[in-house]
Amino acid sequence: MNHAGRRDKLRKLLKKEQLDALLVTNFLNVTYLTGFTGDDSYLLVTPTDAIIISDLRYDTQLHDECPDVELCIRGPGTKMIDFVQQTIEKSGASRVGFEADSMMVSLRDAVADAVPQVQLAPTSGWVEELRVIKDKDEIARTRTACDQARRAMEVVRAGITPETTENQIAADLEYQVRRFGGKGLSFTPIVGVGYRAALPHGVATDRQIKEDDFVLIDWGANEGLYMSDLTRVLVTGKISAKLRKLYNIVLKAQLAGIAAIKPGATCESVDAAARKVIEKAGYGKEFGHGLGHGTGLEIHEAPRLARGQKTELKPGMIITVEPGIYFPDWGGIRIEDDVLVTRDGHEVLSSVPKELDECVVG
Structure with missing residues (x-):
């Protein structure tokens, strides 16, 4: 499947809406955009990169299923929100979209607290609309x-x-x-x-x-x-x-x-x-x-x-x-x-x- 092509279509929406990145937290949307079939993982899509934020349980699986995606793997005793913060800050994004249809309010607030310098913008149905047309x-x-x-x-x-x-x-x-x-x-x-x-x-x-x-x-x-x-x-x-x-x-x-x-x-x-x-x-x-x-x-x-x-x-x-x-x-x-x-x-x-x-x- 052409996962890179799907991410490129998503990047056109980023450009249109003047966003620097999209934080994908719907696990099925992560699968659609990368080929990763596990869960408990997020994806940050920027105009040039795609970074999966996951943990050591999926390290081997991630390398096998999506070798073309950058990985940010956290170890035992670390928090997901800390790695989300690091990934967003490293990307240099100042305006980041999030999946308002599926992200919990508590997670949205946690991200906002972690990166207060970043403007969070709600998006609706971006990846789901791509999923409507099957290849x-x-x-x-x-x-x-x-x-x-x-x-x-x-x-x-x-x-x-x-x-x-x-x-x-x-x-x-x-x-x-x-x-x-x-x-x-x-x-x-x-x-x-x-x-x-x-x-x-x-x-x-x-x-x-x-x-x-x-x-x-x-x-x-x-x-x-x-x-x-x-x-x-x-x-x-x-x-x-x-x-x-x-x-x-x-x-x-x-x-x-x-x-x-x-x-x-x-x-x-x-x-x-x-x-x-x-x-x-x-x-x-x-x-x-x-x-x-x-x-x-x-x-x-x-x-x-x-x-x-x-x-x-x-x-x-x-x-x-x-x-x-x-x-x-x-x-x-x-x-x-x-x-x-x-x-x-x-x-x-x-x-x-x-x-x-x-x-x-x-």
Whole structure:
């Protein structure tokens, strides 16, 4: 990955905002800018240098993962804030930006006390905005995460029995993702049998598959850094008329949303393309969340597909498309895929079957 190129883009923002340096304290942003996969480390980016402030636990790892970055390594019994002070003073910076969205107020105050001669300037979303557009390596790693999620689901689905519980499905997904080379799941999976599928962020329980005719599973793989996010509804009993009707509406809405994805389209227009299908069918009130979100180093990143979101899609963005319809006394249907915005439209990165008849278990 071109970490030096990412830092150069950040330096353009420094110049534009007339800052001498940016103190990066969000660990994921440090990873994005340097390739260092550990934590408890900060990064000072100046117009000419990049210095990681860390400790001896990571000395070897830092040399291996980011040999092109200057290191400031503290030993036992020393304080991080003292090394932050030394690094800023050595850089000669008089106006330093900090990540206001993630830095604790106490840390900001400690830095201010340590370098009272330096003006601290709050910044918002600088690195996160760079992270929105994925490069070839990031896209490739997301493909891997989608494939690991697919392979894990195939194994888990094949092992489902009437006595299988939501908790067992969740645990097995974690195990299978790791078996296929992933670091683990992207997040705690959402597994809901029957009426519990109406909980968009429900927590798995010991409810068994045989207690209803379908189960909603929302899961994803972390391939090491980058994440996937998928949702499928599996039919484990009879397909009722209501289930078939609602499922087909949600699938039609999802396909409409995906079809609307292209460079220049606004996030709210993609949301509207899917939402109109559900509203026209009479279930607008039962679709109570946005259509999707970006993925990357975190499972929820910019941009957001939702009403009022004017952001225009650009090639390299990766977004989820996940419409749903929910009835608390019955259950819910949600179908989710990860989609890459390409120069001429879009590409669906996930490939788990989603036609209703393909989702029948057994």
